[in-house]
Amino acid sequence: MGELTPGEREVRRGAVGELGEALRDLVDAAVRTEVPLDRLTEATGAARELTALLSADLREVHEIASVDDPETGERWYSPVYGPGSPVAPPMVVEDFPDEGRCVGRVTVPKKLEGPPGLVHGGVVATLLDHVLARSARGAGHGGLTATLTVTYRRPVHLGVPLVVIGQLVSVEGRRATATARLVAADDPDTTLAEGEALLVALRAERASEVFARTGRDVGAWTSRS
Numbered sequence: 001m002g003e004l005t006p007g008e009r010e011v012r013r014g015a016v017g018e019l020g021e022a023l024r025d026l027v028d029a030a031v032r033t034e035v036p037l038d039r040l041t042e043a044t045g046a047a048r049e050l051t052a053l054l055s056a057d058l059r060e061v062h063e064i065a066s067v068d069d070p071e072t073g074e075r076w077y078s079p080v081y082g083p084g085s086p087v088a089p090p091m092v093v094e095d096f097p098d099e100g101r102c103v104g105r106v107t108v109p110k111k112l113e114g115p116p117g118l119v120h121g122g123v124v125a126t127l128l129d130h131v132l133a134r135s136a137r138g139a140g141h142g143g144l145t146a147t148l149t150v151t152y153r154r155p156v157h158l159g160v161p162l163v164v165i166g167q168l169v170s171v172e173g174r175r176a177t178a179t180a181r182l183v184a185a186d187d188p189d190t191t192l193a194e195g196e197a198l199l200v201a202l203r204a205e206r207a208s209e210v211f212a213r214t215g216r217d218v219g220a221w222t223s224r225s
């Protein structure tokens with residue numbers, strides 16, 4: 001699909017979000033179902049039909065989606081916040097760029113379970129990584145995560161509203177550091193997990209190399225100065 005007009009992109013984004021929500025419901029049912037074997041087999045056939053329907057026009061693996069904005073970094077299939085992603089929890093994030101802060105809200109579903117009833121530790125790291133990078137990006141210091149330290153202080157339960165706060169701490173040349181906390185919405189004083197990251201902005205020429213296969217200008221990961 002070629003580039004969309006702003007109006008077309010808005011309409012398509014709405015449809016992508018609806019499909020994403022339907023697929024997340026499907027994934028949730030798929031990981032929780034205890035229906036008899038014949039029902040499982042029937043569902044497998046229906047799922048394969050759905051795959052054929054969507055596969056009539058597919059992007060290559062490096063191609064950027066028509067609904068995305070590579071300059072601002074809005075990604076509709078992000079595994080963290082993408083409205084179109086079946087694997088995203090998804091987290092809803094509010095940006096406070098003037099304060100170098102962002103606040104994510106998320107209730108983690110069954111598909112992202114680690115120990116029984118608890119959120120997988122890699123998922124906790126992913127949620128922290130996102131708000132860490134995003135707090136810096138919002139304040140104009142887009143970069144890739146160079147180091148990420150996660151401290152798991154308390155078990156994080158599935159199905160509980162969570163708040164994940166990222167805060168940009170310092171910027172020095174292409175390097176930015178940020179910290180993040182994950183808490184339960186109803187107990188904001190108890191830290192469940194915390195993160196710290198070094199984000200390094202790519203030099204412009206390095207960014208052109210790294211993202212060459214997308215065939216697009218990708219500005220959100222480079223130094224903006």
Ligand SMILES: CCCCC/C=C\C/C=C\C/C=C\C/C=C\CCCC(=O)SCCNC(=O)CCNC(=O)[C@H](O)C(C)(C)COP(=O)(O)OP(=O)(O)OC[C@H]1O[C@@H](n2cnc3c(N)ncnc32)[C@H](O)[C@@H]1OP(=O)(O)O
Nearest residue numbers: 073074075076129130133134137144145146147173175200
């Ligand atoms: C959809 C609807 C809703 C709308 C949503 C709207 C908006 C959403 C927008 C945004 C979302 C925002 C953002 C968040 C998104 C995603 C977050 C995910 C982040 C990631 O998932 S990201 C992937 C994983 N990540 C990598 O894939 C990195 C691989 N890696 C490399 O690509 C290189 O390794 C690199 C680039 C890191 C460095 O490479 P390089 O060549 O530039 O490095 P170089 O040597 O020049 O270092 C430069 C200076 O950094 C220092 N430095 C470097 N590394 C260091 C280390 N480890 N420790 C300490 N210091 C270090 C040096 O010491 C030097 O410092 P100095 O300049 O002072 O000498």
